[in-house]
Amino acid sequence: MRLAILGGSFNPVHLGHLYLADAVISAFGYDRVILIPAFRSPFKLDAAAPSPQDRLAMLAASVPGDSRLLVDDCEIRREGVSYTVDTLADIYRRYLPEAKPALILGDDLARDFPRWKNSGGILSLADIIIARRTIPEAGDYPYPCRQLQNEVMNISSAQVRDSIRQGTHWRYLVPAGARAIIEERGLYGFSAGASALSPALVVRMEEEVRRTLSLPRFLHSRQVAVMTSDLCRIFGLDSSAGYLAGIVHDIGKQLEEAELIRLAGTDRLPISPMENKKPSLLHGRAGAALLEERYGIGDQAILDAVRYHTTGSGLMGPLAKALYVADKIEASREGVEDRLRDFREYAGTGERGLDRLFGKIFMKTVAWLQTKKFELSEGTLRLLEQVERGASR
Numbered sequence: 001m002r003l004a005i006l007g008g009s010f011n012p013v014h015l016g017h018l019y020l021a022d023a024v025i026s027a028f029g030y031d032r033v034i035l036i037p038a039f040r041s042p043f044k045l046d047a048a049a050p051s052p053q054d055r056l057a058m059l060a061a062s063v064p065g066d067s068r069l070l071v072d073d074c075e076i077r078r079e080g081v082s083y084t085v086d087t088l089a090d091i092y093r094r095y096l097p098e099a100k101p102a103l104i105l106g107d108d109l110a111r112d113f114p115r116w117k118n119s120g121g122i123l124s125l126a127d128i129i130i131a132r133r134t135i136p137e138a139g140d141y142p143y144p145c146r147q148l149q150n151e152v153m154n155i156s157s158a159q160v161r162d163s164i165r166q167g168t169h170w171r172y173l174v175p176a177g178a179r180a181i182i183e184e185r186g187l188y189g190f191s192a193g194a195s196a197l198s199p200a201l202v203v204r205m206e207e208e209v210r211r212t213l214s215l216p217r218f219l220h221s222r223q224v225a226v227m228t229s230d231l232c233r234i235f236g237l238d239s240s241a242g243y244l245a246g247i248v249h250d251i252g253k254q255l256e257e258a259e260l261i262r263l264a265g266t267d268r269l270p271i272s273p274m275e276n277k278k279p280s281l282l283h284g285r286a287g288a289a290l291l292e293e294r295y296g297i298g299d300q301a302i303l304d305a306v307r308y309h310t311t312g313s314g315l316m317g318p319l320a321k322a323l324y325v326a327d328k329i330e331a332s333r334e335g336v337e338d339r340l341r342d343f344r345e346y347a348g349t350g351e352r353g354l355d356r357l358f359g360k361i362f363m364k365t366v367a368w369l370q371t372k373k374f375e376l377s378e379g380t381l382r383l384l385e386q387v388e389r390g391a392s393r
């Protein structure tokens, strides 16, 4: 087993780090790169940095399924200033390398390497590989080393930190797992806004929906999520809740009929003759039950929105109405009149505006069902009465 070591603050880990590890493996035939976050780097002291545990967690979440990349917390467990020579001794003890391991240095640090604590000792324990971080051509270094012919990837942790603080583009500079931790824990001043929902939950549920539904249905769900969150913003609701409700609204679609009926029954409402005849009508009710039972989602507005999106109901709240609308007219649905997707006239109209929009889309849907000679469900009929009463007031 040929080992290479990539240390650093990983504050936070970014795609440039993983790209270098990958490049060293393929360029020099190493089997494994051990990523080692420093407890305290001898070079940089950033008092405002997230805790070592946060940096470690981000790194650990960044390499799923890649057995060539290991994350080792020896420097964090050792505490104090993290010196590479101590780490190498530790690596020899625990990993029993068959050949001399490599130590990967960025060219930004390579110039100063001779001044590192016991750099002579490091050279006897490890082969140095210099990777390009800032300089696109080979350099000249006064000690034995090999140079990796990699592209300079113009990403730095400092740039990522600044972008998070300024609320600008950073999300695709870091691995998805690290991004989720930054958002979940509010690192580097990240703020999710007013929503009480965890961004990691949204990411997790989207992944679940992508895995379990067909690709066309997943893409439909994403369109619904984006439009529901837009509608929530227009009508003063929580747009993250809108996104989550949209992404999960059809999660009941993939269920077998028996499971569909069992889950739908857990809301203790009767299953109507029409639902019995056509169990796919239950995918909203069953989806809501599934979200509660299997995924622990307890937000009633989200559960209701999913529950009522198929047939509609007199019990729908604002989020349920927004989801219903988005499901019927999202951008990839065919046969929707263009003007129905234009929400400009609703800006600033609040809940009354949402009721108006919902009423319009609901009546269009009913009219369509009638032209197709579909029977209207009990929920739809009750809602129809309510909407017509509202319109005549």
Ligand SMILES: [Fe+2]
Residues within 6 Å of the ligand: 249, 250, 283, 309, 310
């Ligand atoms: Fe649906």
Ligand SMILES: [Fe+2]
Residues within 6 Å of the ligand: 220, 224, 249, 250, 327
């Ligand atoms: Fe849908």
